[in-house]
Amino acid sequence: MATTIPATEIPDNKSLKTALKLEVLDVEGKKVSFGSIVEGQKTIVVFIRTLFHSPLMYVEALAEVPAPALQTAGAKLVVIGCGEWNPIQSYGETTGFPASQIYADPTRALYRALGMNIEKLEGTPKGEQRKSYLTKSMFVNAVQSVWRGPLKNPSLIGKQGNISQLGGDFVFGPDLEVKDLLKVAGVEVVAS
Template sequence: MAAVLPITRQIARSVPELRRASHDLCLSDINDCLIFDRHGVCKPFSSLFQRNKAIVIFVRNFLCYACKEYVEDLGKVPAQLLQDSNARLVVIGQSSWCHIEAFCSLTGYSHEIYVDPERRIYKKLGMRRGETYMETPSSSPHVKSGLLVGSLRSTWRAMTSPVFDFQGDPLQQGGALIVGPGPEVHFAHFDMNRLDHTPINRLLQSAGLQTLDFSDSPKIMDV
């Protein structure tokens, strides 16, 4: 098994006025918020972590190139790795549920995915709108495209989509939680910009799972 890093207690790194300890996060206000699957069937948010630990990633919007490439790597996490640890990997977007199928086909992501089309959970958790960059530019081990090429690809996908829309608020930022079993929050991070998402191996380590080598053919790393 991978060594488990100390649990991150801060949200919105390097921005003191936006920091909150993860143990101060109260999920009671969002437990009953409804999320929708790819068939438009709804379920309460709390159902994700009642009986098991859940790694929950909130993405910006399905047209965002950074989200696409991040979710592509999330899709490389082996299902057996999650099953062996009784953990769930969940992506939540903020578009209509009708865009889920195409997004999964595009990214190869086959784990759980839902949407919060009214952004109720995003808003109640206090996830930011707009992007903030620190003095040191944000970077991500999971995003390979540069801003110009990535933005052009996002625009092309929007233009060629059967339903032309942004598939979510383009200003909305995402984040990540590790929760459960039950309402305990083990890890929380709210993104400051499109490249500020938590590296996947950090999420896996914080959840007590083995890490992965994402280069070429992904494989489990014994550390």
Template sequence: MADPSEETPPVTRQISRQSLWQNTGDEPVELRSASSRLVVDAAGKRIPFGALYEQQKTIVVFVRHFLCYACKEYVEDLGKIPKEFLQDANVRLVVVGQSSHHHIKPFCNLTGYPYEMFVDPEREIYRILGMKRGEASSTSVQSPHVKSSLLSGSIKSMWRAMASPAFDFQGDPAQQGGTLILGPGDEIHFMHLDKNRLAHAPINAVLQLAGVQTVDFTNRSHIIDV
């Protein structure tokens, strides 16, 4: 891995702290409501969303549908975060999608993502936390994690849809995602809502905010020991 002092500083212009929640005491009512909603793991087990960050600081990344090429490439880079970086900082990493839980394992296999993944099939948590439907202009947005063009990425997504056992988008194509750093308990450290498919929070900026060592994503051959 390259010397961190020689790495290009992470892109941070897409990051903003957003005062979108109504505060009642220390915990926004939206997060309190979302915490009791259930997410589903790959085995179909349901747990409260709040259990993901109750005991530990947790980076929670909500993605669009699992056939979204931009989400696939973003999650591929999330999968390159070395496990020891998270362990040293005592930070948990979780991805939440909005499809059936049956799509979790194939998506993890496709992306090489080795960490926890859940789904919110009814998009209740997405709605409660204010994540957008529809797509704002992406002309000025350049994600450091998306390598495919709109045309090539869209073709890849369509091919994956056609090749899947059931022709579906594995979630609502209009639903946008977001990134939060939560916990332990009701601590809220950061919130970013995606405006479009390319408006993900840059991963190294999120890692810095969570107190996790950053990653050299230019080293595409880096192997993670999991």
């Protein structure tokens, strides 16, 4: 029987109030309160593992979200990594995601406040056998990640964040209704 990483609960009001007061670092290393990032409009916040390797392709896909689609939805898209702020500019250039919308949480205090307390390196759940093959695309992705991250910017090695820190996705905003969240998740709700 396969096991999965247990889902954490949606943060309660106390946790959210704490999170909104916490600070992250912007592309210039300046402290910015998380609350100021998400206040006033619908904000999709994607917390990633590191500001180098594995989430590169995911963030590249986020960079392709058309700005007009976000504007029509009255939303903005933000990425937060658990490393230092120094790699942000390079990470933005590498992924095509605007560096001005990438932040760093080197202490991981924001991750913890929002319930992202899971750290996991192993890729195979306990009780399952690890598949011992490497496809060509997996190999190419791994090589590209190393080339575009640590090898391209060796001075940033060690500043990318803890690779075992799992991330998460949140939508914050005023007047956000449950039906809107379900729609984002692809769940259609028929009025009764």
